[in-house]
Each structure stands twice: as structure tokens, then as C-alpha cells.
Amino acid sequence: MTSASSRSAIAVTGLRKSFGDKVVLDGIDLDVREGTTFSLLGPNGAGKTTAVRILSTLIGFDGGQARIAGHDLATEPDAVRAAIGVTGQFSAVDDLLTGEENLVLMADLHHLGRAEGRRRVAALLDRFELTEAARKLVSTYSGGMRRRLDLAMTLVGDPHVIFLDEPTTGLDPRSRRVMWQIIRELVAGGVTIFLTTQYLEEADELADRIAVLDHGKVVAVGTAEELKRGMPGGHVRLRFGDLAGLDAAASALGGVSRDDEALTLQVSGDGGVPALRALLDRLERAGIEVDELSVHTPDLDDVFFALTGHPTTEETVR
Amino acid sequence: MSDAVTMVRRNTKHTLRNPSAVIMTIGMPVVLLLLFVGVFGGALNTGLPAIRRDGDYIDYLVAGILLMTVGYGSTTTALAVNRDMTEGVINRFRTMAISRASVLTGHVVVSTVRTLISAFLVIGVAMLLGFRPTGDPVRWLAVIGMLALLALALSWLAVAVGLLARTAEGTSPFVLIVQVLPFLSSAFVAPDAMSAPVRWFATHEPFTPIIDTLRGLLLDTPVEDSGVLAVAWCVGLGLVGYLWARALFRRDPSR
Numbered sequence: 001m002t003s004a005s006s007r008s009a010i011a012v013t014g015l016r017k018s019f020g021d022k023v024v025l026d027g028i029d030l031d032v033r034e035g036t037t038f039s040l041l042g043p044n045g046a047g048k049t050t051a052v053r054i055l056s057t058l059i060g061f062d063g064g065q066a067r068i069a070g071h072d073l074a075t076e077p078d079a080v081r082a083a084i085g086v087t088g089q090f091s092a093v094d095d096l097l098t099g100e101e102n103l104v105l106m107a108d109l110h111h112l113g114r115a116e117g118r119r120r121v122a123a124l125l126d127r128f129e130l131t132e133a134a135r136k137l138v139s140t141y142s143g144g145m146r147r148r149l150d151l152a153m154t155l156v157g158d159p160h161v162i163f164l165d166e167p168t169t170g171l172d173p174r175s176r177r178v179m180w181q182i183i184r185e186l187v188a189g190g191v192t193i194f195l196t197t198q199y200l201e202e203a204d205e206l207a208d209r210i211a212v213l214d215h216g217k218v219v220a221v222g223t224a225e226e227l228k229r230g231m232p233g234g235h236v237r238l239r240f241g242d243l244a245g246l247d248a249a250a251s252a253l254g255g256v257s258r259d260d261e262a263l264t265l266q267v268s269g270d271g272g273v274p275a276l277r278a279l280l281d282r283l284e285r286a287g288i289e290v291d292e293l294s295v296h297t298p299d300l301d302d303v304f305f306a307l308t309g310h311p312t313t314e315e316t317v318r
Numbered sequence: 319m320s321d322a323v324t325m326v327r328r329n330t331k332h333t334l335r336n337p338s339a340v341i342m343t344i345g346m347p348v349v350l351l352l353l354f355v356g357v358f359g360g361a362l363n364t365g366l367p368a369i370r371r372d373g374d375y376i377d378y379l380v381a382g383i384l385l386m387t388v389g390y391g392s393t394t395t396a397l398a399v400n401r402d403m404t405e406g407v408i409n410r411f412r413t414m415a416i417s418r419a420s421v422l423t424g425h426v427v428v429s430t431v432r433t434l435i436s437a438f439l440v441i442g443v444a445m446l447l448g449f450r451p452t453g454d455p456v457r458w459l460a461v462i463g464m465l466a467l468l469a470l471a472l473s474w475l476a477v478a479v480g481l482l483a484r485t486a487e488g489t490s491p492f493v494l495i496v497q498v499l500p501f502l503s504s505a506f507v508a509p510d511a512m513s514a515p516v517r518w519f520a521t522h523e524p525f526t527p528i529i530d531t532l533r534g535l536l537l538d539t540p541v542e543d544s545g546v547l548a549v550a551w552c553v554g555l556g557l558v559g560y561l562w563a564r565a566l567f568r569r570d571p572s573r
Contacts, residue, residue, distance in 0.1 A: 056413045059570040082415035092410035096332045108324040109416050137335075153410065 009034045009161050009192035010055065014064035017050055024050045026216035027064065032209070034160075037183065037193040039207035041200065041304070046213045048196035049089060052165045055194065056086040069160050085159030089166045091146045092153070093138050099149050100125065100134040106156035124152040128182075144175035151182065161192045168202060180205055200304060214308040227303045229272075234302075236279060238265045239292040252286040253279075263291075321417045325424025332398065333432055339394045343436040347387040348443050354379055354506060355447055380444045380451070381533035382505025385525055387440045388465060389496035391433030392472035396489040399425050399480025409571060422477050422563055429473040430466060437465050452538040461535045464548065468528055471552040472496070474559030481566040504529050524551035 010032035017025040024047045032038040040048050054061045055068060057077045066073040069083035086092075094102050103124055107117030125131045128148040133141065138149065147167065154162060164183070168176040183206055187193055197203055203210045204224045211221040220227055228234070240246045240263050249265055250258050257266045269275045276295070283290060333339060355376045402408050402421070411421050441449070452458070479492040502520050503509075509520035520526055527547035534541035 058409055058412055078415050081413055084413065086410065086413045088406065088409060090406045092406040092408075094328070094407045095405060096335055097328070101331065105324065105328055108327075109321060109411075109414055111320065157414070 007034045008032065008067070009036075010038070010066070010068055010194060012055070012064065012066045015051070015054065015061055015066060016063035017047075017054060017059075017061045024216050025054070025061070028211075028213070028216070028218045030211060030218070030221075032192060032194060034192050035187065035190050036208040037187050037195060037206050039203040039210045040194070040196045040213050041198070041203045041210050042196075042213035043198055043308075047216045048198075048213055049165055051213070052086070052088070052163050052194070052196055056084055056163050057081055058086075082157075083159060084161045084163060085154035085157060086163045087147075087150050087154045087165070087167060089169060091150045093146055093149055095139040096137070098135050098137055099130050099141070099145075102138060102149060102153055103156055106153045110157040112156075120156060124155060128152045144171055144178075147171060147175065147179065148182075151179075155186075159191070161194065162186065164193060164195045166196055166198065168197070168199070176202075212304060212307050219307045220303070234269060235296050236267045236269055236276065237292075237294045237296060238267065238283075238290050239263055240265075241289065241291050245288055245290075248286060249283060249288045249290075252282060252288060319417075321420035322423040322427070325420045326427045329398070329424045329428035333428060339398075340432060340436055340439075343387060343391045343394060343433065344439045344443075346390055347383045347440050350386065351376075351379065351383050351440070351444060351447065358506075374448060376444060376447055376449050377451075377537055378533065379506065380441070380449050381529045381536060382500055382503070383440060383444070384437050384465065384532055385468070385503075385505060385529050386497075386500050387437050388433050388469050388472055389500065391429065391436055391469065392476040393489065393493045393496055394432075395425060395429035395473050396476040396480040396483070396492055397486055398429075399477050400483050400486050400489055403481060403571075404485070412571065418567065419564070422567060425477055425480075426470065426473045429476065430469040433469040433473070434462070434465055437469075451536045454538065457535045457538065461532060464528070464532055464535065464552075467549065467552040467556070471556030471559060474556050474563055476559070478559050478563040478566055481563055499523060499525050500529075504533075524555065527551060 008031055010030060012028060012030040014027045014029065015025055016023075016027050028047075028051065030038070030040075040051060042048050050059075053059045055066060055073065057073065057080050061073075068080045071079040071083065073080055094105065097105065100121060103121040104117060107121055110117075112120060122131075125134050128151070130145065130149060130152065133145060138146065141149065151164075151167070167183070168179050171179065180202070183193060183195070193206075195203075195206060207224065209221065209223055210227060211218045212227070213219070238249065240249060243260065243263065246258060246260065246263050246265065250256060253265065253267060256268075258264070259266070267279060269279070280290075280293075399422075402425075408421065412418070441451070445451070476492065479489050483489045500506075502516060503523055503525040504520065505525070509517045509526065512520055527544040528551060530544040531541050531548040533539070534544070
């Protein structure tokens with residue numbers, strides 16, 4: 001999943017964008033290494049889609065700098081466009097054409113030539129399980145099929161950097177798994193993925209690095225592990241053989257929550273090695289035997305709540 | 319350039335897959351043709367200047383009906399462009415390293431060709447109804463040229479309208495203008511027969527010289543200076559439409 005590369009596929013500094021007097025992006029910095037998956041995580045209205053629209057050359061920006069695949073976003077938009085592929089939140093497919101015609105249209109616009117175009121279209125239809133529906137009008141496709149066709153169209157041009165704006169929003173769990181698998185394959189093939197999502201699970205599953213965006217600002221950035229570390233919500237669970245052990249431990253440690261039925265104690269902490277060692281030392285000195293020990297790190301939901309003060313599901317009016 | 323060809327192919331497929339657009343484009347003009355020839359023709363004939371001594375009302379009428387056909391054709395284009403803009407596929411084109419103008423060029427080329435085909439179908443129907451146009455091939459070439467120029471001009475305007483409108487309903491003012499203006503022109507009766515303010519409007523609006531030019535060319539009668547006016551109006555409207563559409567398309571998309 002991680003591949004260390006020293007080159008930036010996306011380098012953004014101080015990116016700003018306002019619509020009227022509403023500040024949507026308030027000076028964000030991002031650095032995405034080549035061949036990695038980067039996830040921009042945030043609730044609706046945080047500015048994720050605006051960020052993607054700017055970085056994919058769709059709309060302009062008010063301040064800051066951005067380089068995509070080595071090209072300056074403001075001065076070389078066509079070079080950027082040649083290097084990227086975009087699959088937005090709303091399917092960018094031509095309803096009045098068949099799935100195959102949509103892909104051929106892309107092949108033609110990328111000047112692939114007839115033979116190479118046909119070959120790539122057939123391969124993509126096969127890979128995205130659309131061969132059967134290839135000759136049907138896209139207006140008859142299901143949501144999952146449209147999303148797959150959308151991504152297939154993005155891939156016709158062999159982009160180096162792919163922007164995926166909430167690629168699984170509105171998909172059923174199976175389609176979501178399929179999409180995740182495809183994204184992993186793309187990264188394995190050396191593509192850089194810039195993914196926005198409001199699902200913490202998705203960022204956790206896919207992303208090498210995550211930036212948490214809230215009200216137009218990046219409030220945290222790091223790997224999923226880094227973000228979770230030191231966050232409230234982490235705890236150590238200790239299970240004991242009998243109630244006597246539980247009692248002894250509870251009095252030795254003090255200030256812990258106990259569950260008499262399960263014979264467990266829950267000790268707050270980040271689960272780091274020094275803290276664990278100190279905990280075990282105290283139990284050792286008190287002569288208490290522990291049956292089982294498990295460390296619970298906070299999940300990204302805890303992280304998100306801690307960083308922004310509100311849960312991810314909050315709807316913000318744009 | 320090759321991007322424009324690809325876009326023309328795309329829009330052609332849309333048209334072929336949705337032939338109702340062509341049927342609608344010729345349907346309304348043909349109905350008007352039948353209505354005015356069969357119902358009002360006899361009454362209107364007496365109020366017309368002697369355009370041709372042996373002329374029937376239908377000979378007078380066809381030029382105006384052709385203009386309406388081109389008008390209806392362009393409203394289809396406004397809807398098609400608007401549909402494109404609201405469907406998201408346009409955002410894909412915008413993020414690709416292709417000629418941006420090709421998207422609009424594709425619409426305009428297909429719109430012009432489709433409209434010309436509709437116009438010829440309408441001429442065919444008119445001839446079945448007794449329309450007797452000129453046999454002069456040079457004049458026919460001029461008719462085709464005039465229709466093509468008009469179709470091009472209205473197509474660019476329609477593209478701009480399609481880009482401007484937030485929804486399909488937003489194109490309706492354009493549809494209304496294109497449908498009503500011919501009635502206030504020399505399409506059905508000569509402006510001389512109208513009341514003074516309407517006459518002033520009818521003489522000075524762009525459709526009148528265009529209709530007069532088409533009529534003169536079709537019937538082998540003098541075109542006079544309406545030819546120059548007609549070309550000037552078409553070039554002017556086309557240019558306005560083109561520049562407007564270009565400016566609108568360069569804006570950041572709002573959806």
C-alpha cells in the first residue's frame with residue numbers, strides 16, 4: 001500500500017477560494033507523493049469538492065499555488081489536464097450514448113487511434129464488468145454501473161493522477177467493495193490517487209495519508225495511525241481470571257471503569273509501549289495476574305470528533 | 319480540429335438516436351403551412367402585393383415558413399446544449415486536454431446541418447402543396463447559402479442561450495422570441511397591411527429582410543437591398559451569439 005517516492009504528484013500551498021464573501025478554502029497546504037493514495041476527509045460543505053474542482057482545472061482559485069504532476073495549475077492548465085483524470089461526485093457520462101460509445105468518445109478525444117482505442121475500450125469494458133451492457137444506452141444503467149463506466153472513461157487516457165470525488169457515495173456495499181478494489185489496483189499500477197470521502201472507513205481502508213478538512217482548513221494531516229495516536233477514545237482492556245483479581249487490580253490502578261460480569265477493566269491511554277509497560281509494572285508489583293490484554297486505538301470517528309468538535313455526519317449548508 | 323470532428327460525431331449520434339428533434343423541427347412549420355395555405359390562404363391572398371402575377375399565397379408563404387423551421391431547429395440546439403451543461407459530462411470535457419471550443423463547435427455544426435435538412439423537407443412538403451419555386455441553380459445555391467448562414471447565426475445564439483439557462487425551462491424566452499418574431503415580420507402578410515407601430519417594427523426587425531431575400535431568391539423576383547441587410551443581420555447575430563457563447567463557456571461552471 002505504501003510506496004516511498006520522493007516526488008510530489010500534487011503540491012499545494014496556501015490555496016484559497018471564496019464564493020462571494022463565503023470563504024470555502026482558507027489557505028490549504030497539501031503534498032501528495034507519487035504513487036500513493038491521499039484522502040481528503042471531511043463532512044459535507046467542508047470544501048472537499050471545491051478542492052477537487054480547483055485541482056482538476058475545472059474552476060479557478062483566488063490565491064496560493066498548486067503543481068500537479070509537475071505542472072503549474074494556473075499557467076499550464078492544459079499540461080495538467082493531460083496528466084489527470086477526474087471522476088466526480090455526479091456521473092460525467094453521456095446518457096444518450098451507449099457505454100461503449102462513451103469509452104470510444106474518450107479514446108477519440110485522447111487521439112489513441114482506431115486500433116489502440118478499440119483495444120483499450122474492450123479491455124476496460126471487460127475489467128469493469130460492462131461488456132454485457134456495452135451496447136446499451138447509459139440511461140438504462142444502474143447507479144453502480146454508471147460509476148464504473150465513469151471511472152473507466154477516466155482511465156482511457158492513462159492518467160498519472162486521478163481525482164475521485166466521493167467515489168462511493170450512494171453505492172451499495174458490494175459496489176463500494178468493487179470500487180475499493182479497483183482503486184487499490186490503480187495504485188499498485190503506479191497511479192496517484194486523490195480521494196475525497198466523508199466515510200472514515202474508506203479513508204482508513206485506502207489512504208496512505210489523510211488530511212482532515214473542516215470549514216476550509218486542513219485541521220490535521222498524517223497516516224491513519226498517526227491521526228489516531230494520542231487521541232482520546234484509546235484504551236487498554238484487561239481481563240482477569242476471577243473477581244478477586246479484578247478487585248485487586250481495580251484498587252491498585254484506581255479510577256478505572258470495571259465490568260464485573262466480563263471480569264474486565266478499561267484503562268484510558270493511548271496504548272503506546274511506555275504506557276503499557278508502566279501499567280504492567282504496577283500490576284506486577286501488586287502481584288496481580290492478567291489473563292488477557294488488548295489495546296484499543298481510537299478509530300477515525302474519534303479522531304474526527306476530537307479535531308473538529310462535531311461528528312462527520314453533520315450536514316453543513318453550503 | 320480533430321476534437322471538433324469527434325464532437326460532431328457525438329452530436330450526430332444524439333440526433334440520429336433522437337429523430338423526434340427533426341420531426342418536431344419540421345412538424346410545426348408544416349402545420350403552419352397547411353393552416354395558412356388551406357384556412358387563411360384565400361383571405362390573405364387578396365391583401366398581398368402582386369409578388370408574381372400568377373402567384374398563389376403559398377409562393378409568398380414558404381420563405382417565412384423556412385425561417386420558422388430554422389428558428390425551431392435552433393431551439394432544439396439550445397435545449398441540447400443546456401442538457402449537456404446540466405449532465406456533468408461537460409465537466410469531464412473541461413478537465414481534458416482537448417480544444418474547449420470543440421464542444422460548442424460540435425453542437426453548431428450538427429445544428430446547422432440538421433436545420434438545413436429540415437428546411438429541405440419543408441420545401442418538399444410545400445412543393446407537394448403547390449409551391450412552384452425558381453428553377454435557377456444559382457438562385458438555389460443562394461437560397462442554401464442564406465439558409466445556412468441563418469442556421470449558423472441562430473445556432474450560435476442558441477448555444478449561448480443553452481449555456482446561459484440554468485435549466486431547460488430557462489431557454490423558453492428564446493423559444494418564444496424565435497416563434498413570435500416571424501408573425502411580426504413579412505412572413506405571413508406584407509408589413510404594409512399592418513397598423514403603423516407594428517409596421518415599423520416589422521420593417522426593421524431582422525427576420526423581415528431575411529424572409530424577403532429568401533422569397534426573392536425562391537420566386538425569381540428582385541431581392542434589392544434586403545439581401546445585404548439579411549447577410550448583415552445574420553453575420554451580426556451570429557457574431558454576437560459566438561462571442562457570447564465563448565464568454566459564457568469560459569466562465570467557471572457553477573455546477
